[in-house]
Amino acid sequence: MLGTLEPRPPYRTRERLKALRDRPRLKVSDEARFFRGWLQRPLVMGAVSPSSRALGMSMAAFVPDPARFDADSRVLELGPGTGVVTQCLIDRGVPEAALVLVEFSPEFCVLLRARFPAAHVIQGDAYAPSHALDKVLAGKRLEAVISGLPLFTKPDEKRERVVGGALARMRPGAPFIQFSYALTVPVKPRRIGARLETSQWIKRNLPPARVLVYRSA
Numbered sequence: 001m002l003g004t005l006e007p008r009p010p011y012r013t014r015e016r017l018k019a020l021r022d023r024p025r026l027k028v029s030d031e032a033r034f035f036r037g038w039l040q041r042p043l044v045m046g047a048v049s050p051s052s053r054a055l056g057m058s059m060a061a062f063v064p065d066p067a068r069f070d071a072d073s074r075v076l077e078l079g080p081g082t083g084v085v086t087q088c089l090i091d092r093g094v095p096e097a098a099l100v101l102v103e104f105s106p107e108f109c110v111l112l113r114a115r116f117p118a119a120h121v122i123q124g125d126a127y128a129p130s131h132a133l134d135k136v137l138a139g140k141r142l143e144a145v146i147s148g149l150p151l152f153t154k155p156d157e158k159r160e161r162v163v164g165g166a167l168a169r170m171r172p173g174a175p176f177i178q179f180s181y182a183l184t185v186p187v188k189p190r191r192i193g194a195r196l197e198t199s200q201w202i203k204r205n206l207p208p209a210r211v212l213v214y215r216s217a
């Protein structure tokens, strides 16, 4: 005998609607935000869309094992944008409360504070000295710095200062992790007394990019 077709209980529809409402914002709206930011400030944004998760996970893999972190461990992200790489850091095991995010765009800062409420979000210029950053990092240990800054839009001295300055804040050998679309490197390691490791090109990103890891020599 054919079973009777029960109408779906109405609560299911309600639940579905609620799940749709509550889900994290669609990636497409991040793309739109990013594109709008690029139209307004192309040199600050340096890219028309957020990085892919493949690139973010490749960057996060260079962060030292978070299982060895303690309560004073911090990971600093410069130019987190909409938080693709930030999420990859969390997925790698970095506690959200250990994250310090420095982002220039006030709009992205609002988004980052909503998405990562336990992280320290600082709105400001990553190339400039920052009292707020010094305060957040006082007495803490910086395990890694991870950067999405479009370094090529700045003169050599500024690039060297941001990478060299970050290495000077960390224990010897700790990584400054940067992505780049370019064939040349944004900072020559010998200029800042560092060594440089580069990843394979990550093709699952538009445009393909690679990860550069600077460490004090």
Ligand SMILES: C[S@@+](CC[C@H](N)C(=O)[O-])C[C@H]1O[C@@H](n2cnc3c(N)ncnc32)[C@H](O)[C@@H]1O
Binding pocket: 044, 045, 046, 047, 049, 050, 051, 078, 079, 080, 081, 082, 083, 084, 085, 102, 103, 104, 105, 108, 124, 125, 126, 127, 147, 148, 149, 150
């Ligand atoms: C190429 S996007 C990378 C965004 C994100 N990390 C990603 O991979 O999708 C560059 C980001 O750096 C931010 N940025 C650019 N210059 C900055 C500065 N001087 N200080 C802080 N953030 C900056 C931009 O607002 C933007 O969010």
